[in-house]
Amino acid sequence: MMFGLEVxxxxxxxxxxSAIRGVSFKAGAGEIIGFIGADxxxxxxxxxxxxxxxxxxxxxxxxxxxxxxxxxxxKLKQDIGLMPQGIGLVLYETLTVGEHLEFFASIRNLKRTDxxxxxxxxxxxxxxxxxxxxxxxxxxxxxMMQKLSLICTLLHRPKLLILDExxxxxxxxxxxxxxxxxxxxxxxxxxxxxxxxxxMQEAAKMDRVYLFDSGEIIAGGSAExxxxxxxxxxxxxxxxxxxxxxFSFDKRSYSLAPLDVPHAxxxxxxxxFVNALKKGYAMPKMELEARESxxxxxxxxxxxxxxxxxxxxxxxxxxxxxxLRAGEIVGLxxxxxxxxxxxxxxxxxxxxxxxxxxxxxxxxxxxxxDRRTLKAKIGYVSQHFALYKDMTVRENLLYFxxxxxxxxxxxxxRIRKYAEAxxxxxxxxxxPASLPLGINQRFSITAALLHExxxxxxxxPTSGVDTIARAQFWEIMELLKEKWGITILITTHYMSEAxxxxxxxxxxxxxxxxxxxxxxLYKEHxxxxxxxxxxxxxxx
Amino acid sequence: xxxxxxxxxxxxxxFMRSWGLLAVVLYSFTLDVYIAGAGMxxxxxxxxxxxxxxxxxxxxxxxxxxxxxxxxxxxxxxxxQKALSEAIFNKKILVGILFDRDFEKDYREGREAVMNVLxxxxxxxQSFTTLGYLQNIVMDFNKVDFPVxxxxxxxxxxxxxxxxxxxxSEMLSIITMLSILLPAMVFVREKEEGTWDxxxxxxxxxxVTILAKSFSQVLIIFAGTVICTGFxxxxxxxxPMNGSFWAFLLLTFFYIFTSAGxxxxxxxxxxxxxxxxxxxxIIMMPMIFLSGAWTPIHAMHPVLExxxxxxxxxxYIEGCESIFYRGTQWSDLWPxxxxxxxxxxxxxxxxxxKIGKLF
Numbered sequence: 001m002m003f004g005l006e007v008x009x010x011x012x013x014x015x016x017x018s019a020i021r022g023v024s025f026k027a028g029a030g031e032i033i034g035f036i037g038a039d040x041x042x043x044x045x046x047x048x049x050x051x052x053x054x055x056x057x058x059x060x061x062x063x064x065x066x067x068x069x070x071x072x073x074x075k076l077k078q079d080i081g082l083m084p085q086g087i088g089l090v091l092y093e094t095l096t097v098g099e100h101l102e103f104f105a106s107i108r109n110l111k112r113t114d115x116x117x118x119x120x121x122x123x124x125x126x127x128x129x130x131x132x133x134x135x136x137x138x139x140x141x142x143x144m145m146q147k148l149s150l151i152c153t154l155l156h157r158p159k160l161l162i163l164d165e166x167x168x169x170x171x172x173x174x175x176x177x178x179x180x181x182x183x184x185x186x187x188x189x190x191x192x193x194x195x196x197x198x199x200m201q202e203a204a205k206m207d208r209v210y211l212f213d214s215g216e217i218i219a220g221g222s223a224e225x226x227x228x229x230x231x232x233x234x235x236x237x238x239x240x241x242x243x244x245x246x247f248s249f250d251k252r253s254y255s256l257a258p259l260d261v262p263h264a265x266x267x268x269x270x271x272x273f274v275n276a277l278k279k280g281y282a283m284p285k286m287e288l289e290a291r292e293s294x295x296x297x298x299x300x301x302x303x304x305x306x307x308x309x310x311x312x313x314x315x316x317x318x319x320x321x322x323x324l325r326a327g328e329i330v331g332l333x334x335x336x337x338x339x340x341x342x343x344x345x346x347x348x349x350x351x352x353x354x355x356x357x358x359x360x361x362x363x364x365x366x367x368x369x370d371r372r373t374l375k376a377k378i379g380y381v382s383q384h385f386a387l388y389k390d391m392t393v394r395e396n397l398l399y400f401x402x403x404x405x406x407x408x409x410x411x412x413x414r415i416r417k418y419a420e421a422x423x424x425x426x427x428x429x430x431x432p433a434s435l436p437l438g439i440n441q442r443f444s445i446t447a448a449l450l451h452e453x454x455x456x457x458x459x460x461p462t463s464g465v466d467t468i469a470r471a472q473f474w475e476i477m478e479l480l481k482e483k484w485g486i487t488i489l490i491t492t493h494y495m496s497e498a499x500x501x502x503x504x505x506x507x508x509x510x511x512x513x514x515x516x517x518x519x520x521l522y523k524e525h526x527x528x529x530x531x532x533x534x535x536x537x538x539x540x
Numbered sequence: 541x542x543x544x545x546x547x548x549x550x551x552x553x554x555f556m557r558s559w560g561l562l563a564v565v566l567y568s569f570t571l572d573v574y575i576a577g578a579g580m581x582x583x584x585x586x587x588x589x590x591x592x593x594x595x596x597x598x599x600x601x602x603x604x605x606x607x608x609x610x611x612x613x614x615x616x617x618x619x620x621q622k623a624l625s626e627a628i629f630n631k632k633i634l635v636g637i638l639f640d641r642d643f644e645k646d647y648r649e650g651r652e653a654v655m656n657v658l659x660x661x662x663x664x665x666q667s668f669t670t671l672g673y674l675q676n677i678v679m680d681f682n683k684v685d686f687p688v689x690x691x692x693x694x695x696x697x698x699x700x701x702x703x704x705x706x707x708x709s710e711m712l713s714i715i716t717m718l719s720i721l722l723p724a725m726v727f728v729r730e731k732e733e734g735t736w737d738x739x740x741x742x743x744x745x746x747x748v749t750i751l752a753k754s755f756s757q758v759l760i761i762f763a764g765t766v767i768c769t770g771f772x773x774x775x776x777x778x779x780p781m782n783g784s785f786w787a788f789l790l791l792t793f794f795y796i797f798t799s800a801g802x803x804x805x806x807x808x809x810x811x812x813x814x815x816x817x818x819x820x821x822i823i824m825m826p827m828i829f830l831s832g833a834w835t836p837i838h839a840m841h842p843v844l845e846x847x848x849x850x851x852x853x854x855x856y857i858e859g860c861e862s863i864f865y866r867g868t869q870w871s872d873l874w875p876x877x878x879x880x881x882x883x884x885x886x887x888x889x890x891x892x893x894k895i896g897k898l899f
Contacts, residue, residue: 350740376743386734390554402546403742 010058019045035196037212038466051082081158093138141337143174171335200268234266249471308355331501379448404451438469495532551756577707590633595644723803746899782867798884804891855879
């Protein structure tokens with residue numbers, strides 16, 4: 001092991017609250033080490049400690065040098081590369097791709113030798129950005145931004161690369177490309193790569209995976225070892241009854257006590273469920289009553305006919321037809337920049353249409369008055385669940401109820417009902433920023449449901465949310481479909497989630513390339529093992 | 541209407557919970573105005589005087605004995621002009637006086653005696669007022685026979701007190717700044733925090749949203765103004781109140797809407813709070829310069845003087861001075877009300893249209 005990394009008993013605390021408690025592990029040159037765990041489990045804190053940008057206790061040995069503080073890590077910084085969490089966080093919107101590389105080379109004080117230029121071009125080539133050297137970073141898609149951030153971090157040839165959720169919010173295609181870059185780099189440069197991820201398929205590509213839970217590593221090993229450890233608790237999916245302590249998600253059920261059904265092949269996601277079961281965490285039973293309004297929902301709720309949106313020369317949505325029917329969950333998939341968000345914003349009435357027609361409950365939407373009726377009938381959960389952070393959960397919900405002209409008394413009753421049904425009653429008087437992402441997600445859904453809409457739009461509702469919260473989310477969606485019979489349109493980057501949708505619509509460069517049920521798509525692509533491969537077929 | 545008040549309440553709650561913002565607004569309306577009023581010293585106070593005396597004392601010491609507290613600290617003696625210059629250069633001394641060898645002799649023999657004064661002109665008002673003092677002292681030695689006596693009558697501000705005037709000007713500037721900044725911020729904050737789309741998705745008339753959001757900020761500034769007038773102007777500086785307090789409040793109310801209109805415009809073209817701050821400064825500075833708050837309008841270049849007619853702050857300041865100092869009656873305040881309301885309607889209408897286009 002020529003350039004080993006050893007983390008010894010590292011702990012990090014913020015304002016007296018401990019984020020990481022006594023974590024130790026080792027990594028050798030060329031290894032990819034994965035960190036998985038719910039958000040708030042301490043992955044980022046540990047990464048910052050190792051990168052020497054945050055205070056910690058314990059010690060870290062890297063390349064024979066030991067450091068116990070950011071100051072001591074200073075001399076190693078030229079060997080360390082850190083890419084923080086968040087798309088495009090290290091980029092400058094108005095600088096071009098070429099200028100970014102130039103800038104990062106300058107602050108790293110790199111000599112512009114031929115070797116540097118060759119390496120730089122190789123990186124651009126790998127990231128598929130060679131053709132976009134003169135494009136401003138602000139005009140790149142999310143996937144391209146992440147690739148640019150990555151090659152900027154790689155420019156000084158770090159021997160220890162630390163990537164905090166580099167693929168969150170990135171489409172499967174760009175994710176695959178990011179991984180190709182990482183694989184290439186670790187082979188050619190012998191780099192140690194620490195990477196945290198929310199996508200369990202990626203964790204399978206790593207040499208070793210560590211599972212984090214409330215500041216501790218609770219399991220570690222290769223993906224196969226970890227999967228083996230939970231095999232005995234994984235069964236084919238059955239509906240979990242209230243008394244059984246079990247979780248069901250993604251065609252599998254997890255239980256510590258033996259179940260009466262055959263075992264199933266687990267994925268890494270099983271780790272989270274088994275861990276939660278072992279800790280005695282019970283998934284709150286979600287329940288939902290029927291809508292209070294008894295206005296019937298017609299079969300076709302919303303219809304888009306040849307909907308077109310242009311931004312200058314660029315056609316973001318090109319003559320898209322789509323029907324949304326009652327009691328249907330539709331998944332809208334596509335690479336970053338394929339026009340999904342634009343399309344949803346047009347359906348919401350936030351963007352003016354440049355062509356085509358939109359019909360809500362059979363009536364065309366034309367005037368501002370039409371648009372207001374449209375708004376009263378739709379619910380929308382935005383990316384990152386943006387709500388008012390200075391108001392408590394209850395105040396937020398009450399505000400939305402008032403905006404929809406729901407009587408205060410009735411609104412308070414509904415809020416309590418939803419909070420109980422979706423299991424976040426204890427958090428009603430907390431500020432949103434202090435809540436786990438999963439709770440915020442459920443409370444954003446409530447905000448979108450208070451006025452009992454006939455359509456619900458959710459823009460990446462599961463991005464960055466941990467596995468158990470995602471399982472709960474899909475349970476809520478199923479309930480909504482069953483009990484309310486409304487239409488649900490969801491965008492997601494988790495291909496496994498497409499299987500929960502009744503119908504999948506695929507966008508590519510502003511054009512609809514597929515619109516069919518999941519079964520039909522599997523039939524059309526018999527060679528595909530999972531939905532991600534079907535997705536790739538369309539992007540090849 | 542219920543929706544209107546819901547939005548106002550939501551904005552007020554958000555404001556009260558943003559501790560930083562609340563602190564800045566409170567500071568601006570209290571300490572900042574107080575410091576501007578109390579700290580503004582045109583009269584010399586604790587001026588450091590240095591001198592070089594080559595005469596051997598006598599007249600020179602007599603002159604120096606007139607420089608005493610609280611205006612001056614005990615004059616300090618230097619041995620050479622070079623040392624004195626150096627002290628002035630290092631800001632140890634503000635005013636230097638040189639009595640050269642011939643000074644006493646020339647004086648005694650009835651010739652024109654020259655006393656050289658070095659001034660640090662960067663502290664302009666202090667050093668020039670000191671010069672005026674010195675001239676008076678020298679005049680006393682010269683018993684000029686000139687049968688004209690000057691008797692000044694100070695009108696409107698009997699104590700010729702700069703404090704109330706400076707404090708008032710500062711408060712009006714603060715009102716201008718905050719009533720551009722705060723309304724712009726309530727909109728841009730929604731953009732920054734990603735709640736903009738959610739705001740647009742409410743099934744509400746956009747006019748109600750814009751009106752309610754800007755009105756909530758007008759209320760905040762209005763409350764700040766009342767606190768500032770009560771505690772700082774009347775409480776600390778004994779500001780005279782010769783006119784109607786209600787006239788002042790009404791004029792202020794209209795004026796806040798005027799600046800809020802500018803705020804709406806700023807919000808419509810800014811993407812982040814940072815941009816709001818930058819743009820507000822760019823718009824606000826000329827408004828304040830042209831208003832007569834810092835320079836009397838009659839002392840401006842004719843072109844600027846004409847331009848000042850379109851600064852709503854000009855009408856507001858003149859109106860406020862009239863109310864506080866001159867005690868102008870309601871019926872005679874119409875030019876100020878007309879100016880503020882006219883410019884205000886145009887600005888608010890324009891800002892409203894601009895931001896309305898984003899909805």
